[in-house]
Amino acid sequence: MVNPIVVGIIGAGRIGRLHADNLRLMPSFKLKSIAEAMVTEDLLAWAESRGLGSIFVDGEELLQDPEINAVFICTPTDSHAYWIERAARAKKHIFCEKPISLSSEQTSQALRVAEEEGVLLQVGFNRRMDPSFRRLKQLVEAGELGSPQVVKITSRDPQPPSEAYVLSSGGMFMDMTIHDFDMARYLMGEEVVEVYTRGANLVDPMFGRCGDVDTAVITLTFESGAICVIDNCRKAVYGYDQRVEVFGSLGSATADNCRATTVEVSTASSVTRDQPLHFFLERYNQAFTDEIAAFARSVSLNEPVICSGHDGQQAERLAEAARQSHLTGLPVKLSNAASGEVAAAQAL
Amino acid sequence: MVNPIVVGIIGAGRIGRLHADNLRLMPSFKLKSIAEAMVTEDLLAWAESRGLGSIFVDGEELLQDPEINAVFICTPTDSHAYWIERAARAKKHIFCEKPISLSSEQTSQALRVAEEEGVLLQVGFNRRMDPSFRRLKQLVEAGELGSPQVVKITSRDPQPPSEAYVLSSGGMFMDMTIHDFDMARYLMGEEVVEVYTRGANLVDPMFGRCGDVDTAVITLTFESGAICVIDNCRKAVYGYDQRVEVFGSLGSATADNCRATTVEVSTASSVTRDQPLHFFLERYNQAFTDEIAAFARSVSLNEPVICSGHDGQQAERLAEAARQSHLTGLPVKLSNAASGEVAAAQAL
Amino acid sequence: MVNPIVVGIIGAGRIGRLHADNLRLMPSFKLKSIAEAMVTEDLLAWAESRGLGSIFVDGEELLQDPEINAVFICTPTDSHAYWIERAARAKKHIFCEKPISLSSEQTSQALRVAEEEGVLLQVGFNRRMDPSFRRLKQLVEAGELGSPQVVKITSRDPQPPSEAYVLSSGGMFMDMTIHDFDMARYLMGEEVVEVYTRGANLVDPMFGRCGDVDTAVITLTFESGAICVIDNCRKAVYGYDQRVEVFGSLGSATADNCRATTVEVSTASSVTRDQPLHFFLERYNQAFTDEIAAFARSVSLNEPVICSGHDGQQAERLAEAARQSHLTGLPVKLSNAASGEVAAAQAL
C-alpha cells in the first residue's frame, strides 16, 4: 500500500470543511492540519469531532511542516493567488478553489510560480467530475456524437446570494458562469474565440444596484465554429437546475437534473415527481469526492491534473470577456486565446 | 347546425393536399375547389380519390365562385402576397402559409389590402396549435410561471433540404427559424427589441455556397428584458428535435419531443426508447388539424384569428434582423417594432 | 383503385357511432347503412350530420342489401352471437365487438356458423392495434426479448360503471379483464393452462351487492411455464392506467401510459406532468382506427383477421375460469385448452 498524501487545508469555511470530511474518508489522504485565521467555537467543535489536533491561525506555519505534501486552498478568493505562490514556494502540491483570482495579472503570476516550482496545481472545477457530465465528456472523446456543433448549458441557482456576497463575488460571470465556461471548454476540448452576453436584472433590483446581473444568456463561439449557449439565473424557485446538452454530427446527449428519489405520485389532481436536488452540496456530492480522488492519482503518479491552472485562467478570461460584452452590448473577440488578450469586436 | 364554410385551395402541392384532407374530415368546412397551375396525373388521381370535381388552372377562376367563403393559399412563397391581395379583393377570408413574402414591402402591401377589404387573414404558424406548446402558452397566460425570464427553443430538422430548396428558401432564418420567432413572440406576448445571431456552416458546405448557414444560435431580447434563445440545425441524425422551455419567476415548463410509442426496451447491451417523430407531418399532425379548426371558429364567429398577418410580418422582420446580425456579426436593434424598421446596433 | 368495402352497422350506440366515424374517413370503406332498434332524435341528428340516408330499425333489412359486403355488430352483448349467425348466413364478413357472448355454447355456435359460411369474423380486441402494445408484440416475435418469462398487465379504469352496467356486464372478468386475457395470449403466442384469481371489493360495496369484484390480481400460467399477472381496478383516481411489460430471457420491454402533452411544470411546490389520457376513447383512438384498417386488409386480400373468433372464445374461457377461481378460491386448470373445457384444480 502506498503512503497516503499528507494534506493541510488553508481556510476552514464551508468548502474547506467539506474537503476535510471527504479527505478523511479516503485512504489515499491523511489530513494533518488546518489553518484558519478566524478561529471560532464552532470551528473548534468541528475540528474536535473530526479528531483534528491543533489549528494554525497562520497558513505559513502549516506550510512549514515538511511532512505535508499537498495543500488545499479554501480561503476567500482574494487570497487564493497569494497562497498558491506561498504553497508553491514551499514545494507543496496545490488544490485551489475557483477562481484563482479576480485579476488576470494575479492569476498569471500565481501560475508562473507554480510552474517554476514544479508543483501540481488543480483548480476546483468539481463539475468536471459529476458522473453525468463526465459521461458526456467520454461520449465526445470517444467520437460517439461526431463533431460537437452546439453545447447547451443551463445553470440556475435555487436562491439568490446576499448583497454582501454579490458585492465581493466579482459578479455573476466570475462567480457563477465561470463553472459553465469551464464546462464548455472541457466538453469541447477547444478554445473560445468570441463571447456575446445578454444579461438582465429580472430577479431582484439588488443585483442591479450592485452593478451585477441576475439572469443572462451567453453565446460562445469556438475555433471550429461550434457554438455554446449558457443560460444562467440566480433564482429558480423549483431548485438547482443543472443540465447540459451536447449536439453533434452523429448524435446528441443530454444530462438532466438529479433527484432524491425516483418516486412518481399520481393523484386525482396531479402527477408529480421530486424537485432537483437542492444545491451544489447535494447535487455535486459525488463530484466533490471524485475531484480529490483524481488529485490523489495525479500527485501519486505525477500525472497531469484533471483541471489545471491554465484551465482556471481560461475560464476567468471568458468571465471577463462576458462582462465586457454585457457592458458594451457587443460581442467580444478573444483575439489570441493563448495570450489571453481580450479585445472588443470591431464593427464591420 | 351552421352552414359549413365553403373553401377553395390555391396551390395543391404537399401542404395544399394536407390541408385538403384535413378540411374534408371537418364538418365545419366544405372543400369545393382546387386551383393548381401544374396539373399532373398524380394530382388528378389524388383529386379523384377525394371526390373533388374540376380543378382550376388559374386561381382567379376559383376566386370568382361566389359560394366560396374562404381561400387557402398554398402556392410557393413568392406568390403568397399576390394571392392574398386577389383573394381579399374577392372578399374571401384567407388562410395563408408562411411566410407572407420575402419582402417587407410586399408583406405590408398584402396586409393593407386584407385590412381594407375587411377579410380575416390567418398565417399558418401551425406550431401555435401543438398541444404541448399550447399548454405552455396557457401556463404563461394563467400566470402559473410568473414573469417569463428565459425562453429556450430547440428546432432541428432530421435531414437537410436540397440545394434547390435552399436557394429559393430565403435562407434558414426566413425558412426555418421563422417558426421559432413566431413561437417566441407567441409565448412571451411581447415584442423583441434586439436580435443577435451566431450562425455557422457545420453540416454541409453546400449551405455556405448558397450564402446560407446550417446551424445557428439566435438570442432575442424582449421589451421587458426577458431573453429568448433559439438553437437551430438543418440536420439532427436522431430525428426532428422540437423542444421548448419557458422559465419564469414562479416556475419553469418544458415541452419535450413526441415519440410514436411509450415502449422502453432493456437488454444486456442497452436501454432504449423511440426516436422523436420523424418530421413536421408526423409531429405537428394534430396542430395542422387544430389550426384550421381555429380558423373555422374565427370565420364563423367573426373573431380574431389565432395568428394574424401582423404576427406573420413580425416573424419576417425578426428573420431579416437575424440575417443582418449574422452578416455583420453584431446585435441588431429593432428600433421601432411597430413600424418594422430594422437598424444595426450602434457601437457604444 | 380497388372498390371500397360496403359496410352496414348493426347497433348505433357509442361504439357503433365511433366505428361509423372512423369508417367514413377511410377510403377502403363505404359506410352505407345503419340498423338500430332504438331510433332517437339524437340518432337521427347524428346520422344526418354524417350524410347517412335511411336507418333500418331491423338489422335483417340491412342484411338483405346485396351491395353490403361486411357488417359491424355493435349491439348489446346478448345479441352479438345472434347477429353473427344472421350475418354469416347472409354471407357478410363480420366485425363484432367483444365479447361474442356470455355463454360458451352460444359462442361456439356462432363460430361454427361463421366457419360454415366461410365469412371472416374479426373480434374487436382493439388493444392489439395500440402502437405501443403492437411494438411489444413485434419485439416478442422478432425474438429481441428471448423467451418471454413474465408478462405484467395493469388495467385500471378512471371511474366505476353504473350498477345497471355492472349487472348486465357479465362481471369484471368478462367485461374488463377480457381485454387483458386477450393481450396476454396475443403477446405470448401460446395458451394458458391455469388461472388463479384473487379478487376484492375495495372500491364500492355496490360491486359486492352485484356479486362482482372491483379489484383483482389474476395469475395466468402458460404452457411453457411462463407466467402472466394482471391487476385490475374499476377506479383509478388519476385516470385510465394501461401498462404492459414483457420480461424475457434476453430483455424486457415496457409500454407506459399515454399523456396528452409532453409538458413538465416545475414550481416551488412540485414538478408535475400530465395524467394519463382519460379513457379508452382517447387512449385507444389510434387502435380503433387501425383495427378496422386491418379488417379492410383481411377482407380485401382474403387473409386471416388480426383477432379471430377463436381468439374471442379463448378470452371468454379465461374470463369464465377467472370467475370460477374467484368463487372457489382455488386455481383453475384449463385442462384442454383446445376443447375449451374448464376444470377446477384437484387438490394434491
Place this chain on the structure above:
Amino acid sequence: MVNPIVVGIIGAGRIGRLHADNLRLMPSFKLKSIAEAMVTEDLLAWAESRGLGSIFVDGEELLQDPEINAVFICTPTDSHAYWIERAARAKKHIFCEKPISLSSEQTSQALRVAEEEGVLLQVGFNRRMDPSFRRLKQLVEAGELGSPQVVKITSRDPQPPSEAYVLSSGGMFMDMTIHDFDMARYLMGEEVVEVYTRGANLVDPMFGRCGDVDTAVITLTFESGAICVIDNCRKAVYGYDQRVEVFGSLGSATADNCRATTVEVSTASSVTRDQPLHFFLERYNQAFTDEIAAFARSVSLNEPVICSGHDGQQAERLAEAARQSHLTGLPVKLSNAASGEVAAAQAL
C-alpha cells in the same frame, strides 16, 4: 456529544466488511473488534487497511468485551439464531442480517431470548431505508394514497447465484423473495392472510435440480382485502430490477430503478439511457448506511428498531408459506398470523 456505540462484528465476509466500512464513517459508532472463524490473508490485509487491531477467531471472545455495546451478526444464516442468543445473553444490542434462521422454532427461540434479555434486535431488511421506498412508506402513512389496494413489487437479480449458494440458501422464497415479503408488510402496515405462489424454472435447469425455482409470481392477500403481487426472477440480463408500486383509493406511487447517470444519448440508430445500477451493493448503498444510522438512533434513544425480530419472523413465515403453495399448487392460508401457524387452504 454523546459517546459512540462500541461495536463488534461477528462474521467478516462481504456483508460484514460492508457494515464495517459504513460504521467507520459514522461518528455515532466506534468499531472495535471483528470475529471471523476463517482468517485469510485477504481478511488480514483488509483489517489492517482499516486500522482494526486483533481479530477474534471465536465470537465468544468478542462478546466478553464489556466495552462493546452492540454486535452485528454477519455470519452464514445457519448460525444467526445461535449468535443472537449468545449476544443477547451477553447483553449486547443486536443487528442481525436476514433471515434469522431457516427454522420457525429457531427463530422463535432467538426472539424469545432477545426479549428476555431486553436487548434491541434489528433485522437487516435494508430496503426499508431505500430513499424511494421510504418515500412510498411516508406517502402511505400520511394517507396521501388513501387506502392501499394493490402493491406491486418487482425484484429481479442481474445474474443467478452459484449452485452451491442455491443449495444452502433455503430456496428463492427464503433467500430473495423474503426482502419483498418484508417490503409488502412494511408498506401495507398489516398482516398477510393468504399466499399463492406460481413458480417456474425458466432461467437454468440447475435451479430445478436443486429443488428450487428461478422465476415466480407470488400473490399475497392482506387482512383488509388488499392484494400484493411480487414478481421475482434470478436473472434479468439488463441488470438489477427493483421497482415498487402502491396503488390506493386516492392515488398511486411508483418507485423506479436507479441509474448511475441521467444521460440520454440520441443517435441515428437509437435513443439510450443507463441500465439500472448493477446489484444490491450499488442500488442499496444509501440504504445500507441509513439502516445502521437508524440502529444507532434506536440504541441511543432506546427506541424501537425500524425492523424488529418479529418483522424478520413474519417474513420467514411468508417465505415458508410461499414454498408450501409452490409445492401444493394451492393457496396457503396464514390461519393465525400472530401465532405463525401455516395451514394449507381447504378446498371448498
